[in-house]
Amino acid sequence: MIDYIMSCLSLLNRVSEIESSKDIIGRLHCQSSGVICPLHGVMLLNELFEDTATLIVGAPECVYYPQVGTLIRLDNPTLSGIYTYVMDENDVVFGSADGLKIAAQAVLEDPEIAALFLVSSCVFELIGDDLRAISADIANALGKPVFPVHTSNYDHHCPDYFKAIERMLEAIAPVLSKQETIPHSVNLLGRIFHGNAKGSLRQSELGAMLEKNGVTINMEFPSRVRLEHIKQLTAAELNIVTDRVGIRLAKIMQEKYGIPYVLFESTFSHQTIEETYLSIGRFLRVAWQDEVSRLSAHTKERISEVSCIVEGETIIAGCLPPDPFQSVAFLSKLKMKPLVVASACLSRGSEEAIANLLKAGEDPYVIHACEREPMEEALKTLRPRFYVGHAPHEKVSALGIRHIGCFMAEPEHLGFRSIDNFLLRLESAAMQTPAEKGCD
Amino acid sequence: MPLYKTLPPPSERMGMLWALSGVRDIAVIDYGPEGTLAYFYHSLAHLGTSLKNRMYTLGTKEDEIIFGNSNRLFSAIEGIADRFKPEAIFVSQAPVSEIIGDDLESLCKSAEKKSGIAVVLLPNCGLKIGAEKGIRYVLNLLTQMFAVESMEKDNTLRCNLLGSCCDEYGFYQDAEEISRMMESYFQMSVNCVFPSDCSVENIRSMSRADINLVLREEALDSAILLEERFGIPYVCGRPYGPADIKRWANEIGEFIKRSPSGSLDEELNSAWVEIKELSFLRGKRAYICGSAETAKGLTNLLKGLDMEAECHINTEDRDIATFSSDISDYDYVLADEFTIDKFQKQSSVNSIRIANPVKKIDGPRLGYCGIHGLIALVNMLKKQ
Structure with a gap:
């Protein structure tokens, strides 16, 4: 069993070996799960717009799963505003423009729907149908705004569902018009x-x-x-x-x-x-x-106080936000010993954080954020004192590891308070006796 | 028009992956973008099951789509073969990979030769509607591959349950109930629950069975193959309602030359007592929509209670965007939760979940076949 676990870790790269996001996968050349498809973000954002509809065009499974997600999330999924256009081999060979226009027209005939997000996915993007032109045609024909949103999971520029949300928000920009500025x-x-x-x-x-x-x-x-x-x-x-x-x-x-x-x-x-x-x-x-200086000084002081408590303690961490490499670099600034960092991809600031980590003499393993098995093995084998990330609390606690939920997972975790809040949770976890449970 | 307001029909590929998900000791590599497999895992949770083998995604990216990178697939197969030594590795292509048209067939052959482990390329079908076709394909493939040698039988009576698959609501409970009935009526044990809960070794040993119980139409090819190879007879269908249960048990008894034990009649008599309390249902209208076996079975059962039952099979291409508006005429709807929501939006119709998907992932699920299923249904109908 030990051999198996050690070989599990031997498949992982260390931070010093990470040059691009692909290196995060490790040496097995594939991963047991991946980041959820960008279409998940489309589903989440759609819920926030009261009078728009979203028409997703894609292969059967690409449109099936977001609809299942809608069903699970909403009390009344039939009011969700998500429609799907299922592509088949004919669409791939001859293009989907004509069918899509008819489908969009059927959706927009509903007087309650003020505008339509027309969302592509992998297959649509690959065959190269012109989403922008199709959207413009539909908008001209029906007199309602149609916002084209390009999402494809293989696209380096659209690696996760946050990017799809970003693109949906960008797509809506044409409805803006200059309003009188409210001072302050x-x-x-x-x-x-x-x-x-x-x-x-x-x-x-x-x-x-x-x-x-x-x-x-x-x-x-x-x-x-x-x-x-x-x-x-x-x-x-x-x-x-x-x-x-x-x-x-x-x-x-x-x-x-x-x-x-x-x-x-x-x-x-x-x-x-x-x-x-x-x-x-x-x-x-x-x-x-x-006031800002006072808050900053307080946080700085807290960093120094908590650093004294957790110095030399081992930790495994990885969840968003912020960027996991930045978070782990912060932990090393607290003089902790990060053993593993979990991340799905490099983001802005990752490189600097990696450089800082290496400079501090730390070179933790890297696990893909969606890989559950290696993380479970790492927790069992390396037995850090603390763990920050998603996992069943009881399982982590049963290993004698103090589980500190996530770094900053709520919208209100913004500003100095977000650092203070994490430090407080870390501090209270450190003060816990091993028998106590529930640090979060 | 392929426009859907609620749940679009799943593809053949989805059916293949659902069928493979229950088979232990194999590995599956999905050649495509990573999000597809992430969604697949979520789908298993929604279906009330979990993965029983190893599935991997290559997480294909744009540069690989443009320039190709089947080398990484080869390395991944090698790595998995070397590290986990599965009985076989199945390579599935996501719709995007199908379009690129890499020569994966020869790659799989080379990888098989090098690793010494069977590497099977699943056919392109991500753009084809019909999960049940994918399930049928996998059941047939696994039977062809592994149920090859005749194994020695002993004095124990055994049956295989063919076609228990996670895409059906209550698949687990149905398999449990059939197993219980076989034990209780014939002192027969279950050899293999195929494919929702079995190992490759279980499939290999299917030849030891005295009878195959075909739980859904998609498993019929496998049953025929097993009959041809090993002379094992088969009985089709899941039993819904007292008359059907009796007919089904007697049919099995004829094949194995053994009458059902007295417990069958005892259980049926108890069930009749419960059923008699359902006279208030006479003349009521029911809309039933579920998987083929369940929908047909429950429709016959409710018709036997003098209800006006209307059968709809959810694998058919239902364009819910144009769902008819006369749904307020029904007293009962037995369906998935999307359909139930649709009905309840219009009227206060009584509802029973009999199909996927469901809203609560970890909520209780019921199977409706057999005696226990019948009692569960009767209780649900009484509660309404």
Whole structure:
């Protein structure tokens, strides 16, 4: 058994061997599961738009599974607004444009539906039908907006469902038109969609800071909304992009309507949070430097306090957000010993984090985030003191490992408070006696 | 028009993977983008089962689609063969990979030669509707491959359950009930539950059975093959309702030259007592939609209770976007939860789940065949 486990680990690459996302798969050249298809994001976002429909075009299984997901998630799935067009071999050989136009027309005949997202998937993209032209034709014929959304799972630029959400938000930009600016107002663009995360960005530290300093939150987007209200987005003075899914829309709004944006994502870098707050302050003419400095100093102090408690402790970690390599680099900054990091792909900032890890003398194994078996084996064999990530709590605790849920999995985990919150959970887990359960 | 408002029909490929999911000691490699397999795992949970073997995805990316990278597939087969030594490796192609047209057949042959383990390329069918065709293909393939040698029989009476597959709601409960009845009426044990819960060794030993019970039409080819190879007789269908149970048990008895034990009549008599309380159902209308065996079986059962039962088979191409609007005329709907939702949106019709998909992944599931299934159905009908 030990041989088997050790050979399980021997199939993994170490951080020092990761040059591209493909290296994360390891030496078996394939993986026992993968990241869920981008169409999952389409399904999630569709739920937030009250009066639009979504027509997904693809192979039978590509459209079957999102519909099953809708059934599971919604009380009344027949009201979901998701329609599917099932491609067959004829569509592949002769193209699907004609059939798709008829299908879209049938959907848009419903007077309750104000617009349509026309969403492609792998097979459609591969055969090269012109989604944009088909959408334009349908829109012209029916007088309702049709938003083309390109998603294909094999596309390097669309590796996961967050990217599909980003593309849907970008696709909706044509309905925007310039509105009168509300002084001292912001939009919060993008939100965490991990693990069905609920909650509002208004409850975050950022939301509280804005409110306290007299800044109006014009819109939190995406949130449950009707199409006509989306126009109101351009009334804001500044866009604060609180998750990467909102970045493309923010860029378009900057280009077309001159609304600047600031990126304020979940992060373990208190310097980045401080700089971002100050940047927002400059845009909105808010003098919150002292308060921001005070919060930053407090977090810095907490990092140093908790570091003394967890120094030298072993940990296995990997979940979003933030980028797992960045999170593990933060753990090494706390002087912990990361043994394994789980990630699905490299993202912006991963390279720097990897360099920092190696500089700190740490070279943990890398497991693909969706590979359950190697992670279970790693937990059993390496027996770290702590584990951060998704897993049944009882199973992890039974191994004598302290399980600390996720890093920052809620929308309100934004700002210094998100770091403080994690440190608090780590600290309380460290203080636990082995017999105690439930650190999260 | 292939437009669907609710659940579109599954493909042949999905049926193949569902059928393979219950067979232990094999490995499956999916040649395609990673999301497909991730969704497949979720589908197993929705179907109330879990994977019993090893399935892998290559996670094909854009550059591999453009330039091809069957080398990685070859390495993956080698790696899995070397590390896990499965009885066979099945290579399935996602719809995207079908279109690229790599020569996987010769690759699989080379990999088989090198690894010494059977490497089987599954046919292209990701764009073809009809999961049941995929299930039929896999059942036939596994029987052809593994049920080859005649194994020595002993004095124990054995049967194989052919066609128990996870795509059907209550497949597990139905197999359990049939096993129980075989034990109780004939002191016969189950040799292989094919393919929802079996090992390759179980399939190899199918020749030891005295009779094959064909639980769905898709397993008929396998039964015929086993009859040709080993002379094992077969009985088709799952029994729904007292008359059907009696007929089914007697048919089995004739083949194995043994009458059902007295417990059959005892159980049927108890069931009749329960059924007599259902006289209030006379003349009521029921809409039944499920897998072929279940829908037909339950329709006959309800007709036997003097209900007006209408049978719909959910594997047929149902365009729910144009679902008829006269659904308020029914008193009962026995179907999947999508269909039930559709009915309940219009009227307060009584409902019983008899088909996938279901909303609660971990909720209780019922099988309706056999005595226990009959009692479960009677109780559900009484509760309404």
